[in-house]
Structure formats: structure tokens, C-alpha cells
Amino acid sequence: MHDELIYGQTKHWWKESVVYQIYPRSFQDSNGDGIGDLPGITSRLDYLRDLGVDVIWLSPHYDSPNADNGYDIRDYRKVMREFGTMQDFDALLAGIKQRGMRLIVDLVANHTSDEHVWFIESRKSRDNPYRDYYLWRPGKIAANGAELPPNNFGSAFSGSAWTKDKGTGEYYLHLFAEKQPDLNWDNPAVREEIYSTMRFWLDKGVDGFRMDVIPFISKDATFPDVLPNESQVHINANGPHLQEYLQEMNREVLSKYDCMTVGEAHGITIEETPTLVDERRHELNMIFNFDAVRLNRDGRNWRQWKLTELKAIYARQYEALGVHSWNTIFLANHDNPRLVNAFGDDSDAYRVASAKVLATMLLTLKGTAYLYQGDELGMTNYRFRSIEEYDDIEAKNAWKFDVLTGKETAEHYLDNLARVSRDHARTPMQWDDSPHAGFTSPDAKPWLAVNPNYTTINAADARRDQDSIYHYMQQLLRLRKQTLAFVYGDYEDLAPEHPSLFLYARTLGEERFLVALNFSRETFALPDEFSKGQIVLANTASISSELGAWESRIVLA
Structure with a gap:
């Protein structure tokens, strides 16, 4: 099919x-x-x-x-x-x-928790059957003789992405928290x-x-x-x-x-x-x-x-x-x-x-x-x-x-x-x-x-x-369900350089909708095509040829 x-x-x-x-x-x-x-x-x-x-x-x-x-x-x-x-x-x-x-x-x-049974087993010894479920590496030795993590990866939650485990003397990778060891997907x-x-x-x-x-x-x-x-x-x-x-x-x-x-x-x-x-x-x-x-x-x-x-x-x-x-x-x-x-x-x-x-x-x-x-x-x-x-x-x-x-x-x-x-x-x-x-x-x-x-x-x-x-969101959700143009329609930005207005069209076959959004407290004139169509939904009852502060409007062209 x-x-x-x-x-x-x-x-x-x-x-x-x-x-x-x-x-x-x-x-x-x-x-x-x-x-x-x-x-x-x-x-x-x-x-x-x-x-x-x-x-x-x-x-x-x-x-x-x-x-x-x-x-x-x-x-x-x-x-x-x-x-x-x-x-x-x-x-x-x-x-x-x-x-x-x-x-x-x-x-x-x-990654998992370090309290997951896989990691509990993995850290027990270097030859544990679960050792290779995670990413273990030896540290590296700096020029001054100090031991460093395997590489310079940082954790998304600050600090090194490597923690040394005292039990086996090797480091495990955690791109996030120390309690979130990364899984070894190569296994x-x-x-x-x-x-x-x-x-x-x-x-x-x-x-x-x-x-x-x-x-x-x-x-x-x-x-x-x-x-x-x-x-x-x-x-x-x-x-x-x-x-x-x-x-x-x-x-x-x-x-x-x-x-x-x-x-x-x-x-x-x-x-x-x-x-x-x-x-x-x-x-x-x-x-x-x-x-x-x-x-x-x-x-x-x-x-x-x-x-x-x-x-x-x-x-x-x-x-x-x-x-x-x-x-x-x-x-x-x-x-x-x-x-x-x-x-x-x-x-x-x-x-x-x-x-x-x-x-x-x-x-x-x-x-x-x-x-x-x-x-x-x-x-x-x-x-x-x-x-x-x-x-x-x-x-x-x-x-x-x-x-x-x-x-x-x-x-x-x-x-x-x-x-x-x-x-x-x-x-x-x-x-x-x-x-x-x-x-x-x-x-x-x-x-x-x-x-x-x-x-x-x-x-x-x-x-x-x-x-x-x-x-208002209820109305938008109903409109989207009824209108495939908002799902599959082509998209065209009608004013890409305007600093405050987001104006775009969604078109599917013969059906064309215009969307006007004002991202500011100012008022702006709208292009003529927005006043010629049928207003389908707006966030204000006061409709004019201008778009007011934080006003939204959807028009069927």
C-alpha cells in the first residue's frame, strides 16, 4: 500500500x-x-x-x-x-x-542513572559482563605528570564530562550530570x-x-x-x-x-x-x-x-x-x-x-x-x-x-x-x-x-x-484541524525585513491564507491584500486597515 x-x-x-x-x-x-x-x-x-x-x-x-x-x-x-x-x-x-x-x-x-543495574554492574570490575555497556577510559598523563581526564569534553551541566571511579581507576563519560553515565551504543x-x-x-x-x-x-x-x-x-x-x-x-x-x-x-x-x-x-x-x-x-x-x-x-x-x-x-x-x-x-x-x-x-x-x-x-x-x-x-x-x-x-x-x-x-x-x-x-x-x-x-x-x-487557542486548534493549508501548504514570508511585523502566506492548491502578526506595541499599516480577504480569526474585535499593538489576524485571501 x-x-x-x-x-x-x-x-x-x-x-x-x-x-x-x-x-x-x-x-x-x-x-x-x-x-x-x-x-x-x-x-x-x-x-x-x-x-x-x-x-x-x-x-x-x-x-x-x-x-x-x-x-x-x-x-x-x-x-x-x-x-x-x-x-x-x-x-x-x-x-x-x-x-x-x-x-x-x-x-x-x-544515558541512564548511575543507579541503573547495568551501571552498578559495569563499575564493579573491568572484566564485568556489563563493563562495555558504558564508556570507560583510562586517564591521560600531562607533561607535569598529573593525571587528566581522557579528553577535554565538558558536561552540559558544568565541569568535566568525565568522572574517575575509584573502584577501577578509570573514568566514565557523562555528557550531562555525574549521575547520568553515557551508554556505549557501539555495543x-x-x-x-x-x-x-x-x-x-x-x-x-x-x-x-x-x-x-x-x-x-x-x-x-x-x-x-x-x-x-x-x-x-x-x-x-x-x-x-x-x-x-x-x-x-x-x-x-x-x-x-x-x-x-x-x-x-x-x-x-x-x-x-x-x-x-x-x-x-x-x-x-x-x-x-x-x-x-x-x-x-x-x-x-x-x-x-x-x-x-x-x-x-x-x-x-x-x-x-x-x-x-x-x-x-x-x-x-x-x-x-x-x-x-x-x-x-x-x-x-x-x-x-x-x-x-x-x-x-x-x-x-x-x-x-x-x-x-x-x-x-x-x-x-x-x-x-x-x-x-x-x-x-x-x-x-x-x-x-x-x-x-x-x-x-x-x-x-x-x-x-x-x-x-x-x-x-x-x-x-x-x-x-x-x-x-x-x-x-x-x-x-x-x-x-x-x-x-x-x-x-x-x-x-x-x-x-x-x-x-x-x-483563542481552542479556535486556532479547530481552524488548523479544518484547514490542510496550515499543515501541508507552501510558506512564503511577505515582509522578511520588517522589524516588527511577521506577515506570511500559507497556500495549498487554490486556497491561500494570509497571517499578520504584530510583535510590538506600535501600530502599522497592512498591505492591501490583507484588507481584501475574509478575516477568519483575529485576537481583537476591533478590525481596521492597520494592525494594532500585539494584534494577530488570519485572512482567507
Whole structure:
């Protein structure tokens, strides 16, 4: 049977879907321990169905000691105790299916927890059967006789990516936390363990995987040093056997299921993206390219971004991917600050309007759209005031390596962290104006601070207010479902050099839509073609030939 085509592109359910990411620790607590859990998510499924999303992406729910909030897995086939039981997972999955939605789960295949039985065995001796499940190397001797790590790789969470194990005298690689040793994908037994795990969850009925740092699975086994003009993240993402392993994964597992895959792909450029997602290669369906979501960063530091830069990224993505590769559209997730703070206007006057502008863009550009919990409410960053208030291992490690060593002042570090911290996305979901925003019971202590603005920004109020971000997003989701032009249509930027307006067309056959987005507090005249068509959706009831501050408009030309 051949895939159905639409204007030269293959139709797939995952191209037409909108994905909603849930961070289970922060979504809904059902038992009053201050930690979100699976039964809590199940209790809120009607909310997600009513919003209109198609796929739920569940961040790691596996057994874990939580060095990195679940991305350090101790047992791939067991549910984290704080989140519930396997029966709770089965009930959640059944509830999702009953409501006509699908579920994808995180696949963390680059590394495990150091408490995983494989690593416990691996570190026992150099001849242990599990030794080769991980990447062990002897240190190297410097000219002065001092012992150094095997190479100069740095951890994404600060410090060296190598830790010496006293038991065997060798170093193990961890591109992330010390408690997250990297797996050795050159070992066929490791690959089969991962494939078996994937089959376990797919056989349960999950609909695919978001694959954590998946390009990092292949390493140059000689581990040369990173040169001064080289990017380690680009080296990590372009190992010698990456395509071979992804094609094997597809052949052995993915091709046998009607599932979707999306890879987190730090270090993969837009131009390199087809090497992972071109459907003729049989690897992944799509990847997250980080050029847009990290446009406001210079390394770990915040930078002022320009709309022309963002538009140029989307234009490059469209040109690079063509008809055989598929894109993802996202500007928020569990690793980034809140959407409206990072790319909108979080002032009282424009928070709602700017959140609607961003939602319009995310749901009308070409690619599968990904929303993060709370985007539909316009949730904002929390005002953390000291390093003690943060939970994130990345923030705490950088404080230790940069501030406590005098490389950076505490004031500068905290000012910057207030803009970029991952913890902003992890504050509990704001359900109503009851204590702790309805996230947990009134007498419980939430695992992370609840933003005090929950009394005015919450789901209960949003559902009552017909002019809310929530209801506007509902309308956008319905429109996208009814309009294949927003999925498969051609994309054309109509004003690439305008510093404040994002004007573009989506065209499929005879159907042509125009989208106008104002990313500023100023008012601008619109091209004539925007006034000649039928207005399909706008974020304001006052329509004129000009586009007002943070106004969005969709026109059927």
C-alpha cells in the first residue's frame, strides 16, 4: 500500500497533530505529597480534550533517583514511585485513547542513572559482563605528570564530562550530570536493550517517542580533544555511526508500528536536519531544531533577539526541508523559560494579546506544532530571588563552577538566570485560585514554588472568560484541524525585513491564507491584500486597515 500524497507530500497523522507536553511533576498532584503524578494527569484529561490537542507528550515517568528530574533512569520498565504505578500508567493511557487522543513518551537512550543495574554492574570490575555497556577510559598523563581526564569534553551541566571511579581507576563519560553515565551504543547488546524497551512501551499502546538528545548516541571512540575553534555540541551530535544506528532502530522497531518519533537534536543544524528526517532514509519523523527557541541566548546568557532573525530561521527551515522532510514548530518546553516572557510581552497590558500572537504563529507555520503546559494560559516566569530557591541541577552546578570560583559575580549570574532558567517552565500548573493554584492539597508543600500570580492567571478563570488565551487557542486548534493549508501548504514570508511585523502566506492548491502578526506595541499599516480577504480569526474585535499593538489576524485571501 502506498502512502497517500497531497501536493507531493505524504500525509501522516503526526503531521496533522498538535502535541501538548506534560511535565508530570508539575501538572497535577492527586495524593497531597506536593508532587504531580499520573492519576493527577488522568483527572485532567477532559481539560486537554476540550482544548483540542491531539497528542500528549509525557516527560519521563520512569523509575529514577531524580538527579535530573527523571532524565536519569534507574529502570526503563517501572514507573517512578512518586508518580504512581504501572496500573496508573495503564489507566492514563486508556483515558487518553478513550478521548480520541494519543500518547508519546520520552525515550532517554543516551544515558541512564548511575543507579541503573547495568551501571552498578559495569563499575564493579573491568572484566564485568556489563563493563562495555558504558564508556570507560583510562586517564591521560600531562607533561607535569598529573593525571587528566581522557579528553577535554565538558558536561552540559558544568565541569568535566568525565568522572574517575575509584573502584577501577578509570573514568566514565557523562555528557550531562555525574549521575547520568553515557551508554556505549557501539555495543550491540546495548542497542538491543533499548530496542526491547521501545517494543515494551509500543506494545502497551503508546504512539511513539520524543527522543532525548538522540544525536549524541554515537561517539568517536578515540575521544580526541575539542579544538578551540570547534563546537563540542556539534561534535556530540555527529558521531560516526549515528545514521547507521537510527536506521537500525527504524528497521528493528519503528517500522513495525504506526508511531511517531521526534528527536531532541542539539548540535544538528537546519541544513543537516534532512540527514535525520528525510523519509526516504527511514530514520526519524522529525527533530527539534533549537535555532528558534534559543535565539534569545548567547551560550548560557540572555541576549536581545530580533524578529527578523526569527523569520530568517523559519525561512531557512522551510527551504532546507523540502517535501521529503518534516519540521517541528515550538518555542517552549521543560528546558526553557515561559513562552510569553521569552518571545512575547509579559506586561499586564499586553500579556494576553502577545500570547495569542505567539499561539497564532505556532499553529499556522509549517510543521507539527508543540505546546507546553500553561502556554494556553499565558503562564509567566517565577521571580526566583536566590540560588537556594532553584531546583534545577544545571543552575546549581553552574553556580558552583562559575560563581563560587569567582568566574562570575552572583548578581550577574542570578540576573541572567532569572531570564533563562529551566525552572520557570517547571513551576506547578495553575488550575484555579485556591491554595497552591489547585495543583496540590492546601496543607501540602509543592515540590517547587507556585507563581503567586495564580490568583489571576489560572485555568478556571480562563475557561470562564470567552476572550481568554485558552479559548483563542481552542479556535486556532479547530481552524488548523479544518484547514490542510496550515499543515501541508507552501510558506512564503511577505515582509522578511520588517522589524516588527511577521506577515506570511500559507497556500495549498487554490486556497491561500494570509497571517499578520504584530510583535510590538506600535501600530502599522497592512498591505492591501490583507484588507481584501475574509478575516477568519483575529485576537481583537476591533478590525481596521492597520494592525494594532500585539494584534494577530488570519485572512482567507
